[in-house]
Each structure stands twice: as structure tokens, then as C-alpha cells.
Amino acid sequence: MSSRNLILILATSGFASTFSGRAVEPMVGIIARDLGSTPQTIALLSAAFALPYAFIQPVLGPIGDALGKERVMKVALSILFLALACSVFAPDAATLFTLRIIAGAAAGGAVPLSIALIGDRVEMERRQIALSRYLVAVIIGQLAGSSLAGLLAQFIGWRGVFGLSTIMMALALTATVLGFRSTLPGRQFDPRTAILRYRSILSNPRALFLFGSVFVEAIALFGIFPYIAPLLEARGGGGAAEAGFAIGGFALGGLVYSALVTWMLRRLGIGRILLGGGFFAGAALLVLGLGGDWKLDAAALLLMGLGFYMLHNTFQAQVTEVAPGARASAVALHAFSFFCGQALGVVLMGFGLRNIGLAASTAVAALIIVCVGVMAATVLGRSSKPAGAAKQ
Numbered sequence: 492m493s494s495r496n497l498i499l500i501l502a503t504s505g506f507a508s509t510f511s512g513r514a515v516e517p518m519v520g521i522i523a524r525d526l527g528s529t530p531q532t533i534a535l536l537s538a539a540f541a542l543p544y545a546f547i548q549p550v551l552g553p554i555g556d557a558l559g560k561e562r563v564m565k566v567a568l569s570i571l572f573l574a575l576a577c578s579v580f581a582p583d584a585a586t587l588f589t590l591r592i593i594a595g596a597a598a599g600g601a602v603p604l605s606i607a608l609i610g611d612r613v614e615m616e617r618r619q620i621a622l623s624r625y626l627v628a629v630i631i632g633q634l635a636g637s638s639l640a641g642l643l644a645q646f647i648g649w650r651g652v653f654g655l656s657t658i659m660m661a662l663a664l665t666a667t668v669l670g671f672r673s674t675l676p677g678r679q680f681d682p683r684t685a686i687l688r689y690r691s692i693l694s695n696p697r698a699l700f701l702f703g704s705v706f707v708e709a710i711a712l713f714g715i716f717p718y719i720a721p722l723l724e725a726r727g728g729g730g731a732a733e734a735g736f737a738i739g740g741f742a743l744g745g746l747v748y749s750a751l752v753t754w755m756l757r758r759l760g761i762g763r764i765l766l767g768g769g770f771f772a773g774a775a776l777l778v779l780g781l782g783g784d785w786k787l788d789a790a791a792l793l794l795m796g797l798g799f800y801m802l803h804n805t806f807q808a809q810v811t812e813v814a815p816g817a818r819a820s821a822v823a824l825h826a827f828s829f830f831c832g833q834a835l836g837v838v839l840m841g842f843g844l845r846n847i848g849l850a851a852s853t854a855v856a857a858l859i860i861v862c863v864g865v866m867a868a869t870v871l872g873r874s875s876k877p878a879g880a881a882k883q
Contacts, residue, residue, distance in 0.1 A: 494613045494621055500670035501605040502628035504568055507659040508601035509632030510640075511575055511594065512540055514656060517641025518649045525649065528584045539588050540595035545830030547599040552607075552823025553685030560604045560611070560819055561671040567600025568664045575657040579650050602629060603826045607818040610811030619808035623752040626745065626804060634742035688817040692824065697870075698813040702828040704867055705806050709832025711860040712772060712799055714840030715779060715853065719788060722849065726782055733785035740789035744796020752804065761805055762872025768801030769864015773857035780853030802864060809871055 515522070515536045523533040555563045574594040581587040605625060613621040640652050647655075692698050720734035755764050775795035779788060807825070814821040843852030 494609075494617070496670070497609065497612055498621060498625050500666050501608065501625055503666040504564070504601045504660075504663040505605055505625060506628040506632035506635075507656070507663040508568075508571065508598045509629050510636040510659060511571070511656040512544070512598055513633050513636030514640035514652055515540070515591070516637055518644045518652060521644050522584075522587070522649045526581075526584045526587070532584065536588065536591050539591040540598070541830065542834075543592050543595035544599045545827055545834075547596045548603060548823040548827040548830075549689070551600050551604065552820035553682075553688060553817070555600075555604050555607065555819035555823075556688065556817050557684070560608050561667075563600055563819075564604050564608075565664070565667055565671070567597045567604075568660065568667055571597035571601070572657065572660040572664050575653055575660055578653045579657060599826075603822045604819055606807055606811065607822045610815075610818045610822070615808075615812060618811060619756060619804060620753055622807050623749045623800070623804050626800070627749045630742045630745040630749075634739055638736075638739055685820070688814070688820050689824070692814045692817065692821050695813050698810070698821065698824075700870055701806055701810045701813065702824055704863055705803070705810075705825055706828040706832040707859060708799075708802055708806075708863050709829050710836035710839060711776075711856045711863065712795065712836070713833040714836030714838075714856065715776070717837055718840060718844060719779075722782070723785055723788065728782075728784040728788070737785045737788040737792055740792035741796035741799070744793040744798075745800045747793070748797050748800035748804070755801070760872070762868040764801050765805055765868040765871060766864050768798045768805070769861045769867070771795070771798030771801065772864070773798075773861040776853040776857035776860065780850040780857075782849055798860075802860075802867065805867070805871065 519530050519533045519536075522528075522536075523530045526533070551563060551567070571594055574590045574597060578587060578590045578594070581590060606622065609621050609625060610618065643655065644652050716738065719738060722728075723734050723737070759767070772795050775791045775798060778791035778794070781787065807822075810821055810825045811818055840852060840856070843855065847855075
């Protein structure tokens with residue numbers, strides 16, 4: 492199978508799973524009214540999806556390595572399809588919460604295993620470009636889920652949006668099943684082997700640096716996101732719609748990166764990409780700290796999106812090489828570190844906003860992400876090849 496066909500197949504599940512994950516956020520008020528709950532309670536549906544997504548990673552990674560990534564993806568997408576289909580008919584908030592937990596855990600088998608598959612089938616010299624092409628589908632799915640779902644819900648209701656998500660997932664599942672018809676037989680899953688693999692990966696200094704970098708990156712950049720809308724409203728810079736447009740700038744920055752990544756790799760190299768990513772993201776955080784209107788925030792978040800993907804896509808490409816024989820396990824630890832960093836970042840940013848204010852909090856975050864860029868450029872920019880993959 493050509494790398495282009497591989498990415499097209501994986502992109503369908505990447506788009507569908509991220510759309511279904513982000514679609515609930517703009518529909519919180521509509522779901523709350525329909526199910527007789529409060530917006531504060533329904534808002535927790537996002538956490539009900541995200542936390543299982545993160546904590547299933549250390550389990551799915553070694554299972555994918557043992558049984559075959561394609562097989563595990565098919566099962567995960569099948570479960571996600573069923574959870575979304577049942578959500579259309581959820582009679583109450585408790586049922587919907589249960590289904591979102593199942594959907595989040597199942598969605599954890601889509602993007603990380605896709606990244607590991609790209610690592611398996613695309614040579615290192617072209618891998619970062621291939622990953623960036625795949626990320627376009629993920630980014631567009633996030634953008635559509637966070638903006639389009641709210642608009643559609645006004646016409647077809649939240650159940651209609653879940654129905655649309657179900658149709659998307661059915662198409663993604665069909666593409667995955669047909670695209671990976673002929674897969675090699677997997678091995679038997681052995682928990683002891685999985686633990687030994689994780690021990691081997693965590694003994695690799697390069698792997699630890701990558702996991703630590705993505706953890707700190709997520710803390711610095713994603714802590715501000717839940718506070719953008721209330722901060723805008725509090726200073727009269729715009730309401731929920733304007734906040735949505737501003738946050739959409741982050742996804743647009745990712746698309747800009749995808750368009751430029753080939754040129755960046757050819758002309759700049761990994762070291763300068765990482766350095767530039769850190770400084771772009773840091774500058775964006777400083778602009779967000781100025782407290783302007785939604786258009787200024789949108790411009791800052793576009794720059795942040797560009798900087799983030801310059802860093803994150805490079806980390807993704809590098810982590811696929813720290814353990815070639817256990818790629819799914821390595822990528823799973825990478826995803827786990829990233830989502831844990833996001834959760835901690837929200838808590839730390841909230842503490843900072845209450846105690847030192849917006850400008851100081853974003854300045855601290857800016858300093859942190861610049862340091863991540865500088866350190867990553869120093870460590871990873873020395874060589875595009877990992878310094879000793881984990882032994883299997």
C-alpha cells in the first residue's frame with residue numbers, strides 16, 4: 492500500500508473520531524435543556540470523553556503491538572460507532588455520560604495507533620511530512636466539531652449531530668476494514684512482555700526527553716483554552732461566538748504548518764523548526780496576555796497553532812523511532828503524557844489567573860514554551876536519528 496493511500500484511510504477515522512470528540516462542547520446548552528440538566532453538569536461530558544481517551548493509552552499501546560495495530564483499530568472504531576449510535580437515543584444525562592466514557596476509550600484507538608502505523612510504513616526521511624498530512628484531517632475534524640456542530644444543532648438538534656457523527660464513523664470503519672483487509676497475523680498478548688517493553692522504552696533517555704517535552708508543552712499551551720471565552724466576555728471583547736472564531740485560529744495555524752512543513756524541513760531543518768515553534772508559541776501567549784478583542788486573540792491563536800505544530804509534529808515523528816519494535820507502546824506513552832499535561836495546564840492556569848493575573852500567567856507560560864523549544868532544538872537538532880532505540 493502506498494503512503495498516500497495509507498494516509499487517506501487513516502484520515503477518515505482521524506477526522507470522524509476528532510469530530511465526535513469535539514462536537515459536544517458547542518452543544519452543551521442545547522443538551523442541558525433537552526435532558527433537564529444544568530450546563531455545568533453537561534460540560535463535564537468533555538472530561539468524560541477525554542480522561543478515558545488518555546488513560547486507555549498505556550493499555551491499547553502494547554495490545555496494538557502484540558495483536559496488530561490494524562486489528563485493534565477495527566475493534567476500537569466498531570465500539571466507537573456503537574457508542575455514537577446509542578448516544579442518538581440516550582434518554583437521560585447519566586446514560587449519555589456512560590456512552591461518552593465508552594466513546595472516549597474507543598477513540599483512543601484511532602489517532603495514536605494511526606501515528607504508530609505511519610511510523611511502521613513510512614521511512615523516517617518522509618515521516619514528518621506524512622504525519623503532517625494526516626494531521627490535516629485531525630485538525631479539520633477538531634475545527635468542524637468545535638464550530639460546525641453548534642450551528643447544525645440549531646437545525647437538526649443534538650441527536651441529529653450525534654447521528655451525523657455515527658454516519659461519519661460508519662464510513663471511517665468501512666474504509667478501515669476494506670483498506671486493511673490483508674493484515675499479518677498478530678501475536679498473543681502477554682502482559683509481562685508489555686511491561687518489559689515499557690521498561691525498555693522508559694530506560695531510553697531520548698524517549699524520556701520526548702515524553703517530558705510534550706508534557707510540558709501541553710501544560711504551557713493548553714491551559715489557557717478553557718478561559719478564553721470567559722475572559723473575552725469579562726472584558727467586553729466578544730461572546731461565545733467570537734470566542735469560537737478565535738479558538739478556530741489555532742486550527743488554522745495547524746493548516747498553515749501543514750502547507751509549509753515540506754519547505755521547513757528542506758530549508759530550516761529540525762533544530763530551527765523547534766526553535767521557531769517555541770518562539771512563535773511564546774509570542775502568541777504574550778499577545779493573549781494583552782487582553783485585546785477576539786480578532787487579536789484569533790491572530791495570536793493562529794500563531795500559537797503554527798508554533799505548536801512545529802513543535803508537536805516534530806516530537807511525534809521522533810517518538811515513532813525510539814522503539815521501532817514497539818511503536819504503538821511508545822506513541823501511547825507520548826499521547827498519555829500529552830493529555831495529562833493538558834489537564835494539569837488548565838489547573839495551573841486557573842491558579843495563575845486568580846493569583847497573578849492574565850498578563851503574568853501567560854508570560855510565565857511563554858517563558859516555559861520558549862525553553863521547551865530551545866532545549867528540544869539543542870537535543871533533537873543534533874541528529875534526525877534517535878540515539879539508540881529501546882531494545883526489544
